[in-house]
Amino acid sequence: xxxxxxxxxxxxxxxxxxxxxxxxxxxxxxxxxxxxxxxxxxxxxxxxxxxxxxxxxxxxxxxxxxxxxxxxxxxxxxxxxxxxxxxxxxxxxxxxxxxxxxxxxxxxxxxxxxxxxxxxx
Amino acid sequence: xxxxxxxxxxxxxxxxxxxxxxxxxxxxxxxxxxxxxxxxxxxxxxxxxxxxxxxxxxxxxxxxxxxxxxxxxxxxxxxxxxxxxxxxxxxxxxxxxxxxxxxxxxxxxxxxxxxxxxxxxxxxxxxxxxxxxxxxxxxxxxxxxxxxxxxxxxxxxxxxxxxxxxxxxxxxxxxxxxxx
Numbered sequence: 001x002x003x004x005x006x007x008x009x010x011x012x013x014x015x016x017x018x019x020x021x022x023x024x025x026x027x028x029x030x031x032x033x034x035x036x037x038x039x040x041x042x043x044x045x046x047x048x049x050x051x052x053x054x055x056x057x058x059x060x061x062x063x064x065x066x067x068x069x070x071x072x073x074x075x076x077x078x079x080x081x082x083x084x085x086x087x088x089x090x091x092x093x094x095x096x097x098x099x100x101x102x103x104x105x106x107x108x109x110x111x112x113x114x115x116x117x118x119x120x121x
Numbered sequence: 122x123x124x125x126x127x128x129x130x131x132x133x134x135x136x137x138x139x140x141x142x143x144x145x146x147x148x149x150x151x152x153x154x155x156x157x158x159x160x161x162x163x164x165x166x167x168x169x170x171x172x173x174x175x176x177x178x179x180x181x182x183x184x185x186x187x188x189x190x191x192x193x194x195x196x197x198x199x200x201x202x203x204x205x206x207x208x209x210x211x212x213x214x215x216x217x218x219x220x221x222x223x224x225x226x227x228x229x230x231x232x233x234x235x236x237x238x239x240x241x242x243x244x245x246x247x248x249x250x251x252x253x254x255x256x257x258x259x260x261x262x263x264x265x266x267x268x269x270x271x272x273x274x275x276x277x278x279x280x281x282x283x284x285x286x287x288x289x290x291x292x293x294x295x296x297x298x299x300x301x
Contacts, residue, residue, distance in 0.1 A: 057239055062285065064295040065293075101178070102188075106188065110192060112235045115174055117174055
């Protein structure tokens with residue numbers, strides 16, 4: 001930025017002396033690195049189950065349709081999981097990262113199915 | 122009511138009575154899609170916006186609230202399209218009354234019809250027992266509102282099945298896979 005004309009020149013404040021890197025304490029850095037690494041690992045870990053539950057209203061054909069549309073299942077896989085829901089009361093339709101499991105949770109529920117997510121054992 | 126596919130469009134043909142019933146269904150859905158979840162009656166809110174999965178998923182109260190709001194936005198976004206369909210049904214010139222939908226619209230229409238079934242079931246306490254009734258006599262022993270609700274749930278279910286046959290023929294033939 002240009003100085004205004006006529007402005008008095010002030011003595012510059014010297015930059016603070018930087019410490020020698022080799023003498024700097026490194027106690028904080030490994031904890032932060034470890035914590036970040038843990039969080040990144042957790043975010044990418046596929047350990048969240050998406051569970052669809054049986055209900056008396058949703059049509060079996062509709063459930064197959066939703067599985068094919070939302071989860072991109074083949075007809076065979078969609079039918080297998082639909083029959084599990086129907087006969088056993090529930091089915092784990094996906095095991096994913098937390099973020100993806102939450103996305104499936106919302107999309108499946110938006111189609112009217114009963115769905116929960118929980119951490120896999 | 123009759124549904125047929127013409128190239129990439131789905132055509133629904135209804136007699137005047139069927140068209141009026143469908144119009145009533147869509148009007149009710151429009152009204153309830155516009156309501157924010159806390160404004161809904163608890164039974165409808167539980168059917169459409171259950172937060173049980175949010176709890177098991179470890180969401181905070183704030184995250185749950187955002188999640189519910191997001192789900193509501195998805196439903197509310199359907200309202201203008203629903204209003205168009207109602208206008209077309211209400212126009213009712215000479216029978217049959219026709220409603221034409223693109224493939225994508227038909228898929229959304231199916232989910233909207235499903236929401237109506239869930240709404241009725243929740244409002245009138247229709248559970249497994251009521252859905253498993255196999256005789257007219259057993260149906261007639263239920264209170265009138267439940268009888269009405271079950272008939273509507275079945276009627277809309279048949280329409281959904283017909284639409285799925287055209288929109289998702291593979292899903293519609295799931296029983297063939299089960300027999301193998």
